[in-house]
Amino acid sequence: MTLDYEPPELIKHRLSYSGRKFGFDVNTLRLPNGAVGDWECIRHPGGALAVPVTPDGKLVLVRQYRFAAAGRLLEFPAGTIEEHEDPQATIQREIEEETGYRAHRWRKLGQFFLxxxxxxxxxxxxxxxxxxLLETPGVMDEDEDIERVLMTPMELEDAIHDGEPVDAKSITSYFLARPYL
Structure with missing residues (x-):
């Protein structure tokens, strides 16, 4: 996703880290308005997410352990886009691995910054x-702790309102999908 804007001037690149799934930069920049400051940024290749719906109208979610949240979150299946991979190919693979389902109809809902x-x-x-539902689901990544959860849209909305931990990308994607449910 690209945005039209006048880019800031890079004054100094101070720190860079490259990990397994993302990188991290610290840069000193001069903005078009003349302001100078330091900006930290997590560099990520992007992700793809599916809002899977069974033929009887149930949503297929996962409850997954997330280290940064120190617990399990309710989420729609999602995954990191591999280098040179189309986002739809990413989520087609991830939905099979994480839920054991294969979808035969896809609709793009949009893109958004996380x-x-x-x-x-x-x-x-x-x-x-x-x-x-596949007889033999895809193989989950060995560093994942995932439980498949089926819910009606109303049950998901109740869970969100009742304070069950649900990640932002899932909430956003649910509301993008709701007109089609």
Whole structure:
């Protein structure tokens, strides 16, 4: 995703870290208005997410352990886009690995920045319909702790309102998908 704007002037690149899934930069910049400051940014290749809906109208979510949140969050299946991979190919793979379902109808819901105050990560969201439960689900990544959860849209909204931990990308994608449910 690109935005039209006058880019800031890079004065100094101070720190860079490259990890398994993302990188981190610290840069001193001069903004077009003349302000100078330091900006930290998590560099991420982007992610893809599906809002899977069973033929009887249930949403397929996962409850997944997240280290940074120190607990399990309710989420729609999602994954990091591999280098040179199309976002839809990413989520087609991830939905099978994380939920054991395959979708036969896809609708792109849109793209959005996850946390633009400190990250360049963009999420591509899709609606996944005409689900088929696979006899042999895909193999989950060995560093994942995931439980499949089926809910009606009302049960999900109740969970969100009742304070169950649900991640922002799932809440956003649910509301993008709601007109089609």
């Amino acid at each position: 946390a633009p105050g400190y990250s360049d990560e963009v999420i591509s969201a899709f609606l996944a319909q005409e689900l088929e």
